[in-house]
Amino acid sequence: MQTLSINLPQKQYSIMIKKDLLPTIAKHISMNHSNKKIAVVTDEHVDALYGNILMDSLSQQGFLVTKIVVPPGEKSKSMTMLEYLYGQFLDFKISRSDLIIAFGGGVVGDLVGFAASTFLRGVPYIQIPTTLLAQIDSSIGGKVAVNLPNGKNLIGTFYHPDAVYIDPKLLETLPIRVLRDGIAEVIKYSGISETSLFEDLSRYRDEQELLENIHSVIATCCEIKQSFVEKDEKDTGLRMTLNFGHTIGHAIENYFNYETYTHGEAVAIGMARITTRSEALGITKPGTSEALIGLIEKYGLPTTATDYNQKALLESMTLDKKNSTSGLHLILLAHIGKSLIQKVKPDEIHLYL
Known part of the structure; x- marks a missing residue:
């Protein structure tokens, strides 16, 4: 595993790069997150390919997990989808000491990061990017946002993840x-x-x-x-x-x-x-x-x-x-x-x- 560190005045977190990381990822998550409740947000495409692998890994590690699946594509970065996530978090009774996982490409990462930053004034979250674009760019640096009809990323903030886990093997199934x-x-x-x-x-x-x-x-x-x-x-x-x-x-x-x-x-x-x-x-x-x-x-x-x-x-x-x-x-x-x-x-x- 190769590890890089993002060192900022008020936040430090790691980027971990390892092929075939996903099946054992829960062990790494458990080293940094003691609370057992996790909400995983992914899209339909990623869920069909890898949803069960991630959920099994988390469940076997003893986490209490719910999975929220959104439609793929840029149109999911909307205020409507944001409100839907808030409702799902409320139903699962997510607290500020729990964890949210963004499991997908740039759209999922941006949407979930913004939802995590604003729900209960901030819930910890991690990024598990599944596309090359997300692995090298959008999952890193804390920019999170949703779109408006007028333009892209007009509603957003800076909210860094607690960690970024990159599995290059996930790229093998990309169209x-x-x-x-x-x-x-x-x-x-x-x-x-x-x-x-x-x-x-x-x-x-x-x-x-x-x-x-x-x-x-x-x-x-x-x-x-x-x-x-x-x-x-x-x-x-x-x-x-x-x-x-x-x-x-x-x-x-x-x-x-x-x-x-x-x-x-x-x-x-x-x-x-x-x-x-x-x-x-x-x-x-x-x-x-x-x-x-x-x-x-x-x-x-x-x-x-x-x-x-x-x-x-x-x-x-x-x-x-x-x-x-x-x-x-x-x-x-x-x-x-x-x-x-x-x-x-x-x-x-x-x-x-």
């Missing part, structure tokens, strides 16, 4: 499109950080070879995120760098009502578009967009979105949480491995679309 969703975030990390990750991704023949090296890929991404989170927990400065591709990406997701493009696909489009534009504006080193787009396309991800209204997309971007009355913070690449935060005036944002 290729969901796997590529996470690869988009891996590409993001490779673009913004001075590591060998970009070269590694370029060297791998395909997704299968990437999976053969997945433990190293996950660990590298987690280390990068650990560094940014510890330096800027509340996302007011350096941590914004992790949003490379996301400002346009979130706007695309919202514009298409979360039905046409997955999160990773939208981020891939966002990375490609903003880097092409920043290179044309003379901010980014020539050749960077070609290299980035080549890597994105290698892993079967889109680089352009069709049939959208630029004005509507621009309006969606202005709802971004990094926006202010004086402009929007956009994350650009100076070159592969080097990022920068660019403050863009409201009347100049269209130049990056």
